[in-house]
Amino acid sequence: MERPRHQGMAKNTYMRWRLPLVCLLWEAAMIVLFGVFVRFGAEADAHWEEEKREMNLTSDIENDFYFRYPSFQDVHVMIFVGFGFLMTFLKRYGFGAVGFNFLLAAFGIQWALLMQGWFHSFKDGKILIGVENLINADFCVGSVCIAFGAILGKTSPIQLLVMTLFQVTLFSVNEYILLNLLHVKDAGGSMTIHTFGAYFGLTVTRVLYRPNLEQSKDKQGSVYHSDLFAMIGTLYLWMYWPSFNSAISDHGDAQHRSAINTYCSLAACVLTTMAFSSMLQKKGKLDMVHIQNATLAGGVAVGTSAEMMLTPYGSLIVGSISGIVSTVGYVYFTPFLESRLHIQDTCGIHNLHAMPGLIGGIVGAITAAAATEDVYGKEGFIKAFDFTGVYRTRTPSIQGGFQAAGIVVSLLMAFAGGAIVGGILKLPIWGDAAAENCFEDDVYWEVPEDEESDAYHMHNPDKPASP
Amino acid sequence: MERPRHQGMAKNTYMRWRLPLVCLLWEAAMIVLFGVFVRFGAEADAHWEEEKREMNLTSDIENDFYFRYPSFQDVHVMIFVGFGFLMTFLKRYGFGAVGFNFLLAAFGIQWALLMQGWFHSFKDGKILIGVENLINADFCVGSVCIAFGAILGKTSPIQLLVMTLFQVTLFSVNEYILLNLLHVKDAGGSMTIHTFGAYFGLTVTRVLYRPNLEQSKDKQGSVYHSDLFAMIGTLYLWMYWPSFNSAISDHGDAQHRSAINTYCSLAACVLTTMAFSSMLQKKGKLDMVHIQNATLAGGVAVGTSAEMMLTPYGSLIVGSISGIVSTVGYVYFTPFLESRLHIQDTCGIHNLHAMPGLIGGIVGAITAAAATEDVYGKEGFIKAFDFTGVYRTRTPSIQGGFQAAGIVVSLLMAFAGGAIVGGILKLPIWGDAAAENCFEDDVYWEVPEDEESDAYHMHNPDKPASP
């Protein structure tokens, strides 16, 4: 068993002082900034009884906690178990997949609470947080988990933390432009989370291009049980995606509708993925890579429109198409991206998030442009698109235009941000591994000796060979 | 390592055109039918604000979404992770277990939304759906997942899709007869889901009897880690079963009571299962097959009665008995069914679903027959059994009789339906594998080479042996 002769060959991957320093300094910064800025919102504050009277609420059940907490927990599972385990498919990178995802997400949600708080929940010098902020912080970190998928196995934990710092910042700016300046609807984040996150990650991995990556080719595959671990991630993402797309929609029908549309889209997506996975393989066998990933494209592709009156059959159509696009992407685009454009995309986020994210943005723009008072009802129409205040004269077609503009802005932010952050990550100070040590947990983790029987064989077979 | 010499020996398992064709045509049909029939129900429609006024609701929290969505997500997890991973216990059929379960359930929920919609949510030519429809679709598919357990490892994905198509149809008819014509209560589906699903699956596997199945005997067992994967399925089914049995009960006390009864029944079931698992084994050791399956019988066995005033101690009794019956079934009945009745039941669904389902139906009938206004309260009595309209004169003992009739109808539908569908599946056009290739993922899946160290040994040890 050729264990890599990593550890300070060409590169210094020694983390002992660098990683602790970054973690501790940044956590200290979080504490200071939270101390200065973050306080409980009215619904989580002990003054709630007074607040309740002021808001004229008769029951504690009207607290936003009860509208959103179950969805929050589902989203939380998606970020930590969903993304974490989805990436355990590599045979020797399970610790890194789950563990680094854990690390970057735990840091990212803190920084996102601040960044998003300054933009959206800032009042009298304080950021007031409640369950909706927690969901949004998880969403923001979701875009980092997506980008992580592109560079999985090729970066040090410090690089991931640096990327998280910058990406969360840029995410918040982009989100502010879309939601507040363009007044765009994007509850499930097709644009803000998936399009932005994926193209950001793809740009970063392009900048970090490693010409000799085939040296670790043998570790880029899966083994039987690592594929099953990855299916845990897949299924939790798939099952809870209705919660993801509905988590921050308006109370009542909008949350309800988002969940139904997403449920339908995802169901359709599974069938077209299976169909194309079999069709595009000579022997007609199904490929776990497709099942693990492309089945989720349906959730991404209704991220913007799920809370609109997309209708169940509309969702089936969108889901069907996105499953096809995503599977085709794995078979044809990913090799092309690597060989021609030098974009090494470990998890294929271009297929699972980038293209379906674009579809999602476009479907959202069309659905918005096609909205009528007849379909939504007079009140429902205004509420669905928040056509109030300065936006009360906006028409559906104009809204559709702004939605489309949101896609373009997200793409530009992703390319520009990814290029800059990629450049920063390229500095030779972050401790990334040499090409032949990529996709190998042993570089940054204490790895136990293999299964006892294997360990036994590791020492033995060579000996009897020379009696 | 003797890899099977499958692939087109006696049988043609080539899926390349057949599987895509079935998936794509059926998904297209779903899109058309959804387009014609399926719309949002009032609580998911953008007209909800008007609806709210009409229904005299003061708050969005009264939307059915908030009563049922958390339970829906739990049920969703049970169908996809619960059933999917429960069946990963086989050493070389993990991809098929999780993947085919994913495929059939994703198709099944779409078809169930239509079938159940026509029977139960049809209004002015449209099927109006909300969160309760999603739960019911998942329930319906649950019965297919159960049947899948009997034929696990012996069928092609196309056969599973064909079975799903028919079984969902028959399920909906049976459910309509029970709930609407017999006016039977069965919120947790002891009869409609478990009894029907299990006897349907057992009949199908009987028709598909394979005399030479011992040729793949070596693959019918588990390995250490596959048993742990299966425990993920077991635990999620066990933990979320209170949500399963309460998901579509009436708002308020009925949902609350169902959850408590199920919690108690399942707890008791674990102890009797452990007791009999140890008692029935010569060396007194526990058998993972029992722990993985029989511990769940308690949830099945209170499926009908959980929302009734079964009482916590009643639940303990039912749970205790069902754990015993189920464990005894694994030790004595399963071998008997196979050798004498030629019923090859891969997962032992006869023990986990069929017998406990019957117990559940009977307990439900008795509990209904024993109901009194004293125990339920005057209003509670009418509400619990919906003794309104044409049923307002029905007495508990008559209700008990109808409940019992529901068991019989479910059995008859299962046997008749299973025989017909089994006959269809026996046609030699669906691409099932030869007996020696059963329980082997390699037939329908791209399977990665084994653990690197294993792969290494596979080639080496033989060589040094002959220096």
Place this chain on the structure above:
Amino acid sequence: MERPRHQGMAKNTYMRWRLPLVCLLWEAAMIVLFGVFVRFGAEADAHWEEEKREMNLTSDIENDFYFRYPSFQDVHVMIFVGFGFLMTFLKRYGFGAVGFNFLLAAFGIQWALLMQGWFHSFKDGKILIGVENLINADFCVGSVCIAFGAILGKTSPIQLLVMTLFQVTLFSVNEYILLNLLHVKDAGGSMTIHTFGAYFGLTVTRVLYRPNLEQSKDKQGSVYHSDLFAMIGTLYLWMYWPSFNSAISDHGDAQHRSAINTYCSLAACVLTTMAFSSMLQKKGKLDMVHIQNATLAGGVAVGTSAEMMLTPYGSLIVGSISGIVSTVGYVYFTPFLESRLHIQDTCGIHNLHAMPGLIGGIVGAITAAAATEDVYGKEGFIKAFDFTGVYRTRTPSIQGGFQAAGIVVSLLMAFAGGAIVGGILKLPIWGDAAAENCFEDDVYWEVPEDEESDAYHMHNPDKPASP
């Protein structure tokens, strides 16, 4: 592969009659006691319609079920999947970890419903249960799961059941003293669950000290995939901890606040754990033991104070400190406890539950003592600490004193109870394994032959070695 030559060497581990007897007798006792005592509470009883009128509730959504059921399910997952899988890290004790945890928890929740019911829900000779009782039963069992962590791999299932019986009893007494006599706040159980459970378990394992445990040293480690299984447990505990700490808090702001504080504390804890894990290892590599455990200390450490106005930055501070203390504990204290104090702590519960539990108790006392009407609002202040009735004159500083007293009482109960129960478990009648057979599933479980390829090698390599 040296399979242990266990089974009745020095010790008789034969379970065939003993385990079934204990399980069945105890389950029978549960049925009788439930029959005599346990009934549905008003919100789960069919008389709910009348109750609703009496309580002046206008909607079913006011049923406590809808306030707490989602949190209950999260807690349920933590107990069965969280604790169960967290302990699967051992290479050959996965069945015992998940299976025995399942067994003891299933028994424990029944006994806890009774014990806690007698103390807290007893009315007119009956224990009236609802969803809050289910949560509390799970909580109580949580303390047993913690203690199980200390003796993991060294005890028979009967010993675990005996320990559960006694520990649940003592837990309930201790909880009654703290909550009812001292009027202490401890919603997340830093004192009642973690401090008590951990020191109880540590005392038990001290009494059961095995001098020759190094005989099974080779089985005390993990393998690659067992570490990934353990991460499932870790992540579910980590993600759902906000539900744990908020599950039984007051409706409204208190639940909301608890969730936010816990979320913040846990996020910070991950960063300091990673920092110290790397810092304390010569090569700077991360250790999965720390990631699996110390990242959770932040949840334990805000267990008492989460529902108070700890504030988000306060939570970050507490989480940061507890991550450091816990990681340092794994590196320095655990070896010390074993070599000097003869405390063999398999899972390191001293680092994950004992020390963070103490921190949690102390932080709770300080936060309570520092409370002011200004911060909480007049009403909020009284509500948060329940300063009503005989307690209406209690001041924050006095409350802080009582909180501190709660820590001391919990410690004393744990030491005294642990010593007695340890003594009972030391009797040579319970069937525990010999030292060389510890941490080995084969003693109490039917274990499948290893991976087929391994099995193949097990028989072969020895042969070719001697040509």
